[in-house]
Amino acid sequence: MxxxxxxxxxxxxxxxxxxxxxxxxxxxxxxxxxxxxxxxxxxxxxxxxxxxxxxxxxxxxxxxxxxxxxxxxxxxxxxxxQLAPAGPLGHSRLIEVLAFVSTELHRAFKPMWHGGSERELARAAETVNALLVLLSGGMKGTFLFGQEPTVADFYLFVMLLWAERFDVDVPQPMADLRAHMRKRHxxxxxxxxxxxx
Ligand SMILES: N[C@@H](CCC(=O)N[C@@H](CS)C(=O)NCC(=O)O)C(=O)O
Known part of the structure; x- marks a missing residue:
């Protein structure tokens, strides 16, 4: 081992x-x-x-x-x-968010990483923003599942760093989450x- x-x-x-x-x-x-x-x-x-x-x-x-x-x-x-949400549905909820971040949000950045046209970049920025608005609507606290972050917040945080890098507007709860995450040791x-x- x-x-x-x-x-x-x-x-x-x-x-x-x-x-x-x-x-x-x-x-x-x-x-x-x-x-x-x-x-x-x-x-x-x-x-x-x-x-x-x-x-x-x-x-x-x-x-x-x-x-x-x-x-x-x-x-x-x-x-x-300690990195997972609690509760009987915790694991399923975690997979639900991880799948959303991976297959919707992460995927939406593709034109930004792979030299998309102006039009594709603008559309991608709109999509990323809309997905983040959707996700922020379900937040249970400072982080996705409450006051403590889970692995889903870590994945989301990377997407929020990418949003910053590509000048994509993010809803306020997401900007706050990104700021909270940055402060963690x-x-x-x-x-x-x-x-x-
Ligand atoms: N399906 C994979 C995709 C991972 C992925 O996109 N990784 C990127 C970095 S964020 C990468 O290594 N890209 C290099 C490549 O595809 O050659 C997953 O969800 O883990």
């Missing part, structure tokens, strides 16, 4: 998993991946490690690899229940390690 190991790219969606590991106080290793060249910081072709070629990829204590952010964040929330540590601050 060994430590968890996260393959990440600075500021990418893997930042959510990185934050989760730090918030949980986990012992883990990190390896940076250049997602343009698919090369790890040790000069290895990342596609020989994960055929999918994208981050996050989490190596579990028994050596298995887990990919797909919904699965990785769900795994971390199961391992560290684990978040600052993760962002500093990734060279984002």
């Amino acid at each position: 060994s430590r968890l190991k996260l393959y990440y790219a600075p500021g990418a969606c893997s930042l959510a998993d990185h934050i989760a590991l730090r918030e949980a106080g986990a012992s883990f290793d990190l390896e940076r991946v250049d997602i343009r060249t698919h090369t790890t910081e040790h000069g290895v072709d990342f596609r020989t490690i994960s055929a999918k070629g994208y981050v996050p990829a989490l190596i579990l204590a028994d050596g298995q690899m887990l990919t797909e952010n919904i699965a990785v964040l769900d795994y971390l929330a199961t391992l560290y229940p 684990a978040v600052r540590a993760a962002m500093t390690t990734e060279g984002l601050v």
